[in-house]
Amino acid sequence: MNPASLFNALPGAVAQGLIWGIMSIGVYITYKVLDLADLTVDGSMATGGAVCIMLMLNDWNVFLALLCAMAAGMLAGLITGLFHTKMGIPAILAGILTQLSLYSLNLAVMDFKANQGINVTKYQLLVSQRNVRTLDLSNPIFITLLVLALVIGVLYWFFGTETGCSLRATGANEAMARAQGINTKRAKILGLMISNGIVALSSAMLAHYQGFVDVNMGRGAIVIGLAAVIISEVIFGKLFRNFALKLLAVAVGAVLYFLVIQVVLWLGLNTNLLKLLSALIVAVFLGIPYWRANLAARHPRKGGKEHA
Amino acid sequence: MLEINNVRKTFNARTVNERVALNDITLRLEDRDFVTVIGGNGAGKSTLLNAVAGVWPVESGSIVLDGTDITSLPEHKRAALLGRVFQDPMMGTAASMQIEENLALAARRGQKRTLRPGITREERARYRDMLAELGLGLEDRMTAKVGLLSGGQRQALTLLMATLKKPKLLLLDEHTAALDPRTAAKVLELSERIIQENKLMTLMVTHNMKDAIRYGNRLIMMNEGRVILDISGEEKKKLTIELLMNAFARASGETFVNDRMLLG
Ligand SMILES: Nc1ncnc2c1ncn2[C@@H]1O[C@H](COP(=O)(O)OP(=O)(O)OP(=O)(O)O)[C@@H](O)[C@H]1O
Ligand SMILES: [Mg+2]
Numbered sequence: 001m002n003p004a005s006l007f008n009a010l011p012g013a014v015a016q017g018l019i020w021g022i023m024s025i026g027v028y029i030t031y032k033v034l035d036l037a038d039l040t041v042d043g044s045m046a047t048g049g050a051v052c053i054m055l056m057l058n059d060w061n062v063f064l065a066l067l068c069a070m071a072a073g074m075l076a077g078l079i080t081g082l083f084h085t086k087m088g089i090p091a092i093l094a095g096i097l098t099q100l101s102l103y104s105l106n107l108a109v110m111d112f113k114a115n116q117g118i119n120v121t122k123y124q125l126l127v128s129q130r131n132v133r134t135l136d137l138s139n140p141i142f143i144t145l146l147v148l149a150l151v152i153g154v155l156y157w158f159f160g161t162e163t164g165c166s167l168r169a170t171g172a173n174e175a176m177a178r179a180q181g182i183n184t185k186r187a188k189i190l191g192l193m194i195s196n197g198i199v200a201l202s203s204a205m206l207a208h209y210q211g212f213v214d215v216n217m218g219r220g221a222i223v224i225g226l227a228a229v230i231i232s233e234v235i236f237g238k239l240f241r242n243f244a245l246k247l248l249a250v251a252v253g254a255v256l257y258f259l260v261i262q263v264v265l266w267l268g269l270n271t272n273l274l275k276l277l278s279a280l281i282v283a284v285f286l287g288i289p290y291w292r293a294n295l296a297a298r299h300p301r302k303g304g305k306e307h308a
Numbered sequence: 309m310l311e312i313n314n315v316r317k318t319f320n321a322r323t324v325n326e327r328v329a330l331n332d333i334t335l336r337l338e339d340r341d342f343v344t345v346i347g348g349n350g351a352g353k354s355t356l357l358n359a360v361a362g363v364w365p366v367e368s369g370s371i372v373l374d375g376t377d378i379t380s381l382p383e384h385k386r387a388a389l390l391g392r393v394f395q396d397p398m399m400g401t402a403a404s405m406q407i408e409e410n411l412a413l414a415a416r417r418g419q420k421r422t423l424r425p426g427i428t429r430e431e432r433a434r435y436r437d438m439l440a441e442l443g444l445g446l447e448d449r450m451t452a453k454v455g456l457l458s459g460g461q462r463q464a465l466t467l468l469m470a471t472l473k474k475p476k477l478l479l480l481d482e483h484t485a486a487l488d489p490r491t492a493a494k495v496l497e498l499s500e501r502i503i504q505e506n507k508l509m510t511l512m513v514t515h516n517m518k519d520a521i522r523y524g525n526r527l528i529m530m531n532e533g534r535v536i537l538d539i540s541g542e543e544k545k546k547l548t549i550e551l552l553m554n555a556f557a558r559a560s561g562e563t564f565v566n567d568r569m570l571l572g
Contacts, residue, residue: 158423162416165405165426169413172402179361179400180469181387181417 006266010259011132011141017258018144019127019205020224021251022151026198027225028250033159034171034191039095040080041199041225043102044073045218048200049207050109053118062124066204073200074193076102081189106215117212125208140209147205148251151198156244158194167191220275223282228254230285310337310360310477310509315369317355317533329355331533332369337477337511341540342503344520345513346552347530353513354395356530357479360511362386374476388418391470391508393463393483393499400466403455407446407465410454411435414469438468442498460491464498471502478503480512484519496523521547531560 023045030038048069055065076098083094110116120128126147127140137143158164169177170187177184199221207213232246232253240246261274269277317330329352337343345353359366360373362383370379378386394400401410412427412435432450439447442464446457454462463483470478480499484492500523503510514520520527526540527547536559539547 160426161423162421162426163423165409165413166421168405168409169402172404173399175394175399176402177413178383179387179390179392180413181384181419182413182421183382183384 006263009262009266012129013258013262014255015127015129015132015140015144015209016206017255018141018148018251019202019209020258021228021254022144022148022205023199023202023221024225024228024250024254025151025155025247026195026202027222028229028247029155029191029195029198031226031229032171033168034188034195036084036091036171036188036192037095037222038077038080038192038195039092039222040076040098040102040192040196041095041221042218043099043106044076044196044199045203045206045221046106046213046215047072047076047102047109047218048203049213049217050106050116050215051200052204053116053207053213054109054111056118056123057116062126066126066201069200069204070197073203074197076200077192077194077196078189080196081192084192085185085188103215110213110215114216115212115214118207120211125211127205127209129209129211144205147201148248151201152244152247152251155194155247159243163190220278223275223278224254224257226286227257227278227282230282231256234285309339309372309374310335311370311372312336312356312360313370313372315359315371316367317352317359317364318367321367328533330359330366333534334369335528335535337509339509340507341526342508342510342524343512343526343528344524345511345528345530346515346517346520351530352533353530354481355533357392357481357511357513360386360477361390361392361479389476391473391475391478393466393470393478393480395482395485397459397462397466397486400469401454401462404453406451407439407454407457408432408435408450410465411438411469411472414472417473438472442468458491460487460495463487463495467495467499467502471506471508474506474508476509478508478510478512480510482513482515485515499523517549517552521549521552527552529556529559531556536560 023041027038027041030036051072052065052069055068056062060068080094080098083089083097084091089097107114118125120130127143129140131138132140159168166177166182167187167190169180169182170184171191174184177187203218206217228250230253232249235253235256236246236249240249264277265271265274312333312335314332314334315330316328316332319325319327319329331352333352333356345356347353358364360371362378362381365380370377372378373389376389378389392400402413405413408427408431412431415431436447436450439450444461444464446461446465454465457465467483483499484495487495496519499512502508510524512524521544525544526538527544528535529537529552537555539555
């Protein structure tokens with residue numbers, strides 16, 4: 001347990017946290033804005049990387065490859081949305097079905113190999129682990145922050161538009177949204193597409209960062225995303241009311257998550273137990289509002305929050 | 309004009325819980341009709357309003373509003389023609405959105421939602437005036453989340469949202485039932501004012517017989533999915549609770565034993 005080794009690992013944890021922060025923003029859109037638990041992300045968190053890396057290996061331009069990765073993610077979201085709205089499959093199950101089919105599709109994209117590497121020196125990558133300690137513009141932390149700002153900016157604008165407001169209304173109160181003439185099915189499909197497009201972007205960046213894409217790299221992504229969302233709410237929930245700041249808080253939540261993981265690993269936890277730990281932590285935090293409500297119901301305070 | 313022709317709705321068809329909620333009901337409303345709807349629990353009042361709103365498809369019959377056959381139109385498309393206020397104050401507004409955002413959503417009912425701003429500055433000014441007219445002090449809380457409002461404030465806001473874009477038909481389903489008597493009276497008066505000012509065709513369900521008699525130009529009573537009594541004009545003005553109860557007994561062949569309805 002050498003403090004220097006922990007210190008050395010921190011920039012990497014921050015970079016990874018920021019990349020996963022972009023993914024977590026995607027999760028935030030479905031889970032918080034649309035009030036849907038979308039498990040597609042475990043699949044699309046590999047799809048983006050697979051599409052992007054394979055296209056680049058075929059000499060595509062890096063930005064074009066990134067765009068295609070996002071489009072592939074949006075397509076995955078579209079499929080889940082159609083399963084859910086046109087076939088009446090519950091959202092969770094719809095996401096699981098897409099996620100499962102994505103496993104095969106991702107393998108197919110990757111020429112049926114479980115992973116595909118990409119050489120940093122031969123290809124122009126957007127971000128790379130190799131530069132995580134360099135102090136110039138090629139630093140992945142810097143570049144990821146730029147992408148993050150762009151994503152937050154676009155989302156902030158979008159959710160202020162008429163269409164964006166209709167998505168928020170759908171998540172807030174579906175019956176009311178329909179009564180106000182909003183096509184809630186379409187809103188959900190659109191939200192799932194946007195979310196998974198962002199997840200795929202994050203996936204592509206993660207593949208760049210680590211220098212390879214792995215068919216299993218999205219496993220447990222939803223849990224990481226939820227962890228980031230929950231951490232952000234616990235820490236910044238009362239503080240940030242502006243939508244852009246809330247999205248930023250989610251990214252910060254992801255960074256904190258990776259920092260904690262780094263510390264836990266440094267303390268000597270077996271890497272293989274990480275997912276167990278994450279799942280338990282998220283379960284506890286998801287349970288807190290429920291326990292709180294139960295407690296409040298049992299010990300009602302006089303003149304509580306009711307304004308009626 | 310609203311024409312409901314032989315509309316039938318069965319819940320849980322072909323199960324032990326089968327229940328004919330609308331039994332080939334026929335009803336016609338003129339443009340200026342303000343109709344109060346009464347009837348016992350399970351008479352089919354909410355089902356009638358939901359059928360018109362398109363919450364689910366009906367089995368047979370047709371619903372024509374202002375010359376448009378809306379029988380098979382999806383709910384969000386009919387919404388362009390309808391204003392709705394529900395019994396549950398939670399149902400008509402988005403609690404996690406601001407007051408002005410809720411109004412802006414309602415102002416776009418029946419329009420295509422584009423990538424233009426969800427709310428503009430001119431709108432804000434207009435909403436401020438409208439809220440000020442309610443006299444509830446909401447004009448100073450336009451960016452407050454609706455979840456912070458009381459039930460009465462929420463119903464008043466929902467009423468405003470339902471009529472912001474003038475609907476062809478206003479559907480009020482016991483929209484004051486969850487409020488305390490004083491607030492209920494206020495919201496009812498507000499409803500009447502809005503209906504008169506905008507000359508709205510209205511269906512208002514209520515459990516309060518006094519209100520049913522006092523408001524509107526026409527009163528219908530429902531029982532077992534049908535209209536069993538339809539009183540309008542001069543006859544309605546002369547109505548009393550006693551007359552209404554006798555009429556019910558005659559029309560249904562039962563005596564009137566619904567506690568909730570006697571409360572009025
Ligand atoms: N979604 C539903 N699923 C199954 N049965 C339903 C549903 N909605 C209504 N019903 C049944 O249809 C019948 C008519 O119900 P409805 O809600 O229209 O009555 P109502 O006149 O509005 O009564 P209340 O005064 O209690 O509001 C009742 O027997 C009710 O149980
Ligand atoms: Mg009812």
